[in-house]
Amino acid sequence: MKLATLKGGRDGRLAVVSDDLARAADASEVAATMQAAIDDWAAAAPALQELADSIDAGKAETFPFEPSECAAILPRAYQWVDASAYLSHVELVRKARGAEMPKNLYEDPLMYQGASDSMIGPGDDIALADEAWGIDMEAEVFVILDDVPMGVTREAAKSHIKLVGILNDVSLRNLIPAELGKGFGFLQGKPTTAFSPVVATPESLGAAWDGTKMTLDMEVSLNGEPLGRPNAGTDLYFDIPTLIAHAARSRRLAAGTILGTGTISNHDRAAGSACLAELRVIETIEHGEPRTPFMRFGDRVRIEMRDADGSSAFGAIDQRVVKYDNPA
Amino acid sequence: MKLATLKGGRDGRLAVVSDDLARAADASEVAATMQAAIDDWAAAAPALQELADSIDAGKAETFPFEPSECAAILPRAYQWVDASAYLSHVELVRKARGAEMPKNLYEDPLMYQGASDSMIGPGDDIALADEAWGIDMEAEVFVILDDVPMGVTREAAKSHIKLVGILNDVSLRNLIPAELGKGFGFLQGKPTTAFSPVVATPESLGAAWDGTKMTLDMEVSLNGEPLGRPNAGTDLYFDIPTLIAHAARSRRLAAGTILGTGTISNHDRAAGSACLAELRVIETIEHGEPRTPFMRFGDRVRIEMRDADGSSAFGAIDQRVVKYDNPA
Numbered sequence: 109m110k111l112a113t114l115k116g117g118r119d120g121r122l123a124v125v126s127d128d129l130a131r132a133a134d135a136s137e138v139a140a141t142m143q144a145a146i147d148d149w150a151a152a153a154p155a156l157q158e159l160a161d162s163i164d165a166g167k168a169e170t171f172p173f174e175p176s177e178c179a180a181i182l183p184r185a186y187q188w189v190d191a192s193a194y195l196s197h198v199e200l201v202r203k204a205r206g207a208e209m210p211k212n213l214y215e216d217p218l219m220y221q222g223a224s225d226s227m228i229g230p231g232d233d234i235a236l237a238d239e240a241w242g243i244d245m246e247a248e249v250f251v252i253l254d255d256v257p258m259g260v261t262r263e264a265a266k267s268h269i270k271l272v273g274i275l276n277d278v279s280l281r282n283l284i285p286a287e288l289g290k291g292f293g294f295l296q297g298k299p300t301t302a303f304s305p306v307v308a309t310p311e312s313l314g315a316a317w318d319g320t321k322m323t324l325d326m327e328v329s330l331n332g333e334p335l336g337r338p339n340a341g342t343d344l345y346f347d348i349p350t351l352i353a354h355a356a357r358s359r360r361l362a363a364g365t366i367l368g369t370g371t372i373s374n375h376d377r378a379a380g381s382a383c384l385a386e387l388r389v390i391e392t393i394e395h396g397e398p399r400t401p402f403m404r405f406g407d408r409v410r411i412e413m414r415d416a417d418g419s420s421a422f423g424a425i426d427q428r429v430v431k432y433d434n435p436a
Numbered sequence: 437m438k439l440a441t442l443k444g445g446r447d448g449r450l451a452v453v454s455d456d457l458a459r460a461a462d463a464s465e466v467a468a469t470m471q472a473a474i475d476d477w478a479a480a481a482p483a484l485q486e487l488a489d490s491i492d493a494g495k496a497e498t499f500p501f502e503p504s505e506c507a508a509i510l511p512r513a514y515q516w517v518d519a520s521a522y523l524s525h526v527e528l529v530r531k532a533r534g535a536e537m538p539k540n541l542y543e544d545p546l547m548y549q550g551a552s553d554s555m556i557g558p559g560d561d562i563a564l565a566d567e568a569w570g571i572d573m574e575a576e577v578f579v580i581l582d583d584v585p586m587g588v589t590r591e592a593a594k595s596h597i598k599l600v601g602i603l604n605d606v607s608l609r610n611l612i613p614a615e616l617g618k619g620f621g622f623l624q625g626k627p628t629t630a631f632s633p634v635v636a637t638p639e640s641l642g643a644a645w646d647g648t649k650m651t652l653d654m655e656v657s658l659n660g661e662p663l664g665r666p667n668a669g670t671d672l673y674f675d676i677p678t679l680i681a682h683a684a685r686s687r688r689l690a691a692g693t694i695l696g697t698g699t700i701s702n703h704d705r706a707a708g709s710a711c712l713a714e715l716r717v718i719e720t721i722e723h724g725e726p727r728t729p730f731m732r733f734g735d736r737v738r739i740e741m742r743d744a745d746g747s748s749a750f751g752a753i754d755q756r757v758v759k760y761d762n763p764a
Binding site: 147192219221223225236237241257258260264283293294299354364434 | 513689
């Protein structure tokens with residue numbers, strides 16, 4: 109079963125989408141919004157599945173599915189926590205700095221609390237005031253959780269993964285060093301995050317979801333040129349249930365929590381990169397300085413995961429970077 | 437006008453409370469929840485004010501107001517950003533470590549993205565699995581904002597402050613050093629935050645609100661013994677409009693954003709402290725080691741702001757620390 113949130117109001121309108129992403133049906137009779145559905149998932153999921161089945165059977169009233177009409181699956185969410193669990197990325201960044209990789213990063217996941225109050229859709233512009241901030245993408249896998257009790261074990265965390273998708277964790281690389289240097293984590297350096305057109309239930313993903321992670325390649329391109337296609341199932345050092353248990357160590361996580369893996373990165377450099385920062389680090393190691401600039405106004409980033417048969421698992425994130433004019 | 441959220445469901449029920457905190461009236465005919473009210477504040481505020489006026493005139497249907505029946509004003513919020521804007525606190529912490537105070541902290545506010553998915557009420561237990569985590573309170577002023585555009589100026593930010601209250605930013609001091617050492621900010625070290633019984637509109641606070649900050653003392657006690665009563669209007673290095681502009685530099689802030697000042701701290705040491713960490717730092721500077729332990733199971737913390745005439749501005753936060761048993 110695949111779900112999308114169509115634009116409309118602060119929280120959008122929930123829709124069920126056909127497996128091939130061609131048709132959609134309004135789901136408001138089951139739940140008006142994605143948040144309402146996840147708040148009462150035990151009741152909503154079977155009813156949404158029934159609607160999905162009736163789309164497949166040609167029995168539901170459907171309309172053409174247009175990714176450009178999608179909002180973020182949760183246009184405003186109560187929580188967004190993001191890890192950096194592909195340690196090949198972290199190792200590269202440290203290596204470029206000439207810094208040691210701290211041993212505790214192999215035992216204790218890196219994770220930050222992200223801004224969740226206004227998420228954007230797969231075709232929405234990345235609007236920012238200043239190119240000099242160092243505008244970058246990060247292509248990630250995320251999950252949506254139902255209510256997770258405090259102190260949940262890794263094993264028990266698995267059952268709380270209700271939906272899976274991909275996102276673009278837009279990052280402002282030139283703001284981040286000073287911000288992290290203050291010690292309180294990201295704030296200005298991680299602006300609005302963009303989400304795939306649809307999310308899918310784990311059971312609908314077949315072998316693409318192995319119970320703890322996605323196993324497909326993450327295809328990232330910039331202005332039509334491939335940047336990388338690292339595999340999401342390779343080199344994920346902390347799997348998603350481990351990350352959930354980490355987030356829930358000292359507090360419960362409310363239904364609708366979005367949890368991300370961090371930018372996908374493989375040790376195999378032939379896989380390329382899922383963000384420009386990593387490519388620039390590799391260039392710095394090889395050539396003494398970065399050669400690829402960060403994104404500029406007018407640039408387009410495209411992020412997608414395809415199944416073995418070439419079909420898109422979650423639809424494509426395809427965004428343009430544009431200039432934002434500050435209010436007077 | 438004062439507002440409260442009474443317990444009930446995931447988002448509680450909005451109530452208007454009399455100025456003396458004695459009586460309340462159901463506000464569901466105006467807005468079912470605090471989030472619904474702030475989503476459409478231009479329409480909701482006058483209607484809620486009318487209800488408040490009718491309580492004062494003895495014309496509304498009211499019931500006794502019981503702070504223990506309050507949930508957090510936003511039991512789940514879309515955003516919680518918290519500063520550390522009383523630099524006397526930051527200076528003390530650095531001094532105890534023998535570290536320099538970085539100059540940029542006088543120019544660029546410290547602020548972190550906090551967890552907002554499950555906030556608790558003024559009388560709710562602080563339930564945690566382990567006393568050894570170093571359980572501490574932080575008494576703070578917060579504001580609730582309506583929609584704030586990206587790049588808002590300090591001057592324009594003032595008009596977005598719709599409600600004011602106080603909160604207890606519970607902190608786990610012994611988890612924080614390792615967490616901040618990883619560089620991504622707070623996650624496990626800042627568990628569930630607790631909120632005052634009511635919030636008030638700035639215009640209803642009279643001289644207690646000067647347009648950019650509260651001017652009352654923050655009274656903090658532990659097991660009935662006074663811990664401190666620092667003044668919230670003294671030594672606030674970055675005022676609240678400045679903090680809003682900082683948060684909104686690279687993204688908009690959605691209606692219902694909660695923004696905090698950080699733990700209140702005065703340079704005048706006679707004012708005492710609003711958190712145990714600061715008292716322990718002072719003890720370390722004076723005696724070479726801390727003498728006051730962090731909170732233990734069974735301890736009670738009380739936080740309140742009183743007006744010149746002794747009346748409580750927002751009601752008291754009064755919480756017990758209890759042991760939480762992890763699920764199997």
